[in-house]
Amino acid sequence: MKVLVSDSLAEEGINKLKEQFTVDVITGLSEDELVEKIKDYDALVVRSGTNVTEKVINAADNLKIIGRAGVGVDNIDVDAATNKGIIVVNTPEGNMISAAEHTISMMMAMCRNIPQAHASLKSRKWERKKFMGVEVNGKYLGVIGLGRIGSYVAQRGQALHMKVLGYDPYVSQEQADEMGVELTSVEDICKRADFITVHTPLTKGTENLINADKFALMKDGVRVLNCARGGIINEDALAEALRSGKVAGAAIDVFVEEPPFESPLLDFDNVITTPHLGASTEEAQVNVAEAAADEVISALTGGPVNNAINIPTVKPEMMPALTPYLKLAETMGKFAGQLMTGNYKRVELEYSGDILDKDIKPVTVAALKGILENALGPGVNFVNANSLAKSRKIKVIESKSETTNKFPSTITLELTRGSDTKSITGTVSGNGKIGRIIQIDGYHFDIVPTENMLVVDHMNRPNVIGPCAIMLGKNDINISGMQVGQVGLGEKTIMVLNVDSEVPESILNEMKSIEGILDAKPVTL
Numbered sequence: 001m002k003v004l005v006s007d008s009l010a011e012e013g014i015n016k017l018k019e020q021f022t023v024d025v026i027t028g029l030s031e032d033e034l035v036e037k038i039k040d041y042d043a044l045v046v047r048s049g050t051n052v053t054e055k056v057i058n059a060a061d062n063l064k065i066i067g068r069a070g071v072g073v074d075n076i077d078v079d080a081a082t083n084k085g086i087i088v089v090n091t092p093e094g095n096m097i098s099a100a101e102h103t104i105s106m107m108m109a110m111c112r113n114i115p116q117a118h119a120s121l122k123s124r125k126w127e128r129k130k131f132m133g134v135e136v137n138g139k140y141l142g143v144i145g146l147g148r149i150g151s152y153v154a155q156r157g158q159a160l161h162m163k164v165l166g167y168d169p170y171v172s173q174e175q176a177d178e179m180g181v182e183l184t185s186v187e188d189i190c191k192r193a194d195f196i197t198v199h200t201p202l203t204k205g206t207e208n209l210i211n212a213d214k215f216a217l218m219k220d221g222v223r224v225l226n227c228a229r230g231g232i233i234n235e236d237a238l239a240e241a242l243r244s245g246k247v248a249g250a251a252i253d254v255f256v257e258e259p260p261f262e263s264p265l266l267d268f269d270n271v272i273t274t275p276h277l278g279a280s281t282e283e284a285q286v287n288v289a290e291a292a293a294d295e296v297i298s299a300l301t302g303g304p305v306n307n308a309i310n311i312p313t314v315k316p317e318m319m320p321a322l323t324p325y326l327k328l329a330e331t332m333g334k335f336a337g338q339l340m341t342g343n344y345k346r347v348e349l350e351y352s353g354d355i356l357d358k359d360i361k362p363v364t365v366a367a368l369k370g371i372l373e374n375a376l377g378p379g380v381n382f383v384n385a386n387s388l389a390k391s392r393k394i395k396v397i398e399s400k401s402e403t404t405n406k407f408p409s410t411i412t413l414e415l416t417r418g419s420d421t422k423s424i425t426g427t428v429s430g431n432g433k434i435g436r437i438i439q440i441d442g443y444h445f446d447i448v449p450t451e452n453m454l455v456v457d458h459m460n461r462p463n464v465i466g467p468c469a470i471m472l473g474k475n476d477i478n479i480s481g482m483q484v485g486q487v488g489l490g491e492k493t494i495m496v497l498n499v500d501s502e503v504p505e506s507i508l509n510e511m512k513s514i515e516g517i518l519d520a521k522p523v524t525l
């Protein structure tokens with residue numbers, strides 16, 4: 001397997017990758033060069049310097065995983081990767097302390113004009129009056145985005161005796177209380193804060209979050225910081241607010257265009273800047289490089305990944321309990337998808353029992369993968385199963401049932417195509433956590449699925465099962481298991497056969513001609 005590292009990455013991560021794979025480190029590639037190279041690689045590791053565009057992803061025929069050694073994935077077309085079944089992972093914890101410390105460093109440096117005073121003295125000037133600063137003690141710090149980095153910044157602000165205001169639509173009052181942060185709105189932060197710092201991802205919802213209207217609300221002499229992503233604070237609006245004197249200072253680590261050589265912000269004496277250095281510490285770089293390498297190694301050797309952006313992740317400690325259900329759901333999906341092929345409108349998964357304590361999202365994805373694989377082939381995986389279902393307008397419904405039955409947990413899969421439905425229930429039982437199928441279309445069984453099976457619709461009357469079994473025997477196909485859904489004499493039922501080899505089409509046709517056999521479908525897992 002081959003790994004391409006296209007941004008600078010700490011040796012520790014590269015060495016880990018080299019223990020298992022062929023690794024090429026090639027930085028500074030243009031989009032066209034990357035398009036040309038990417039088809040040879042199984043994994044790509046980037047930081048913020050590589051734009052992994054749709055064009056690159058479309059050319060990436062062998063790529064299985066993109067590892068982002070850092071947090072922001074706005075340089076990766078995650079939708080394109082998802083559609084192509086490529087896992088995107090980041091390493092969200094490796095650089096959070098460094099990014100928070102950089103933000104605080106920038107705030108203090110801005111308050112005391114350290115970069116400007118340093119440059120002045122280095123040019124042999126002694127300008128003590130020019131560089132009058134301000135204290136942060138007792139001032140209001142507004143933190144927009146109270147995730148990993150924002151919450152560390154809030155904590156460090158409090159250590160500097162600042163009063164912290166915060167806004168984050170996904171943070172509860174309890175969480176804010178625990179952080180000692182006064183939760184309020186962006187507008188209120190704009191009106192009251194002396195310092196405003198943003199720590200959100202760059203999304204459609206956060207782009208230009210701080211715009212001219214927000215600057216208009218701010219106190220005269222406010223100071224703003226952006227160590228998250230260029231574009232969360234609108235650069236033109238900030239330039240205008242600096243020009244008008246509304247904003248007394250800005251500290252900016254990230255820019256809409258990087259490098260930002262055309263940015264008006266570089267021309268203001270009261271704007272201090274760094275070239276996207278938030279994560280640039282020895283500690284953070286070792287952390288993110290090793291974490292990205294671990295994820296790539298795990299994904300390429302068939303293991304689970306911890307921080308996938310585009311698949312429902314399972315916490316490693318939950319994996320042993322969930323694995324039998326993931327296998328069962330995928331098997332049920334494959335089973336149902338082969339019994340009823342075609343243009344599905346709806347997939348419903350109903351969960352009951354102990355499984356309700358677990359995260360069922362990945363189990364639903366496993367079922368979808370099984371269903372869609374029959375129709376779309378091996379290109380379907382845990383990454384793209386959901387998006388493929390969505391693009392085919394298949395409605396996916398997940399429901400939880402409180403009804404208890406004799407099984408500790410059950411999963412019922414109902415597949416709908418036009419007015420037809422196919423329903424299968426499965427359970428996991430025994431110490432070996434074996435997946436079993438216990439119901440098909442209302443008929444009860446206890447089937448341990450095997451590689452080759454036959455599902456035969458027939459009439460429950462004498463001289464139907466016998467000829468069927470004899471015919472398989474004559475063709476040297478061994479039956480290792482057989483179960484029949486119990487019904488009254490003369491009624492329609494289903495028999496499920498575990499067979500030791502695939503049943504050719506010609507034999508299936510012969511079987512269908514036996515009096516009382518209504519249909520015979522092979523199921524291959």
Ligand SMILES: NC(=O)C1=CN([C@@H]2O[C@H](COP(=O)(O)OP(=O)(O)OC[C@H]3O[C@@H](n4cnc5c(N)ncnc54)[C@H](O)[C@@H]3O)[C@@H](O)[C@H]2O)C=CC1
Pocket residue numbers: 070071072073092095096099144145146147148149150167168169170171199200201202205206227228229253254276277278279280
């Ligand atoms: N300058 C640098 O070198 C570095 C920059 N970063 C950037 O810092 C930012 C924050 O990273 P983390 O804290 O790790 O992410 P995170 O995902 O832990 O936190 C982001 C927070 O933003 C919140 N949020 C989302 N939309 C919001 C909105 N409209 N208003 C307010 N809050 C909103 C989320 O609820 C979440 O709590 C990201 O943009 C990341 O790329 C991260 C590391 C280094």
Ligand SMILES: O=C(O)C(=O)COP(=O)(O)O
Pocket residue numbers: 047048049069070071072073095276277278279280
């Ligand atoms: O992790 C992030 O989001 C960062 O912005 C750090 O970017 P970098 O890896 O230093 O290019």
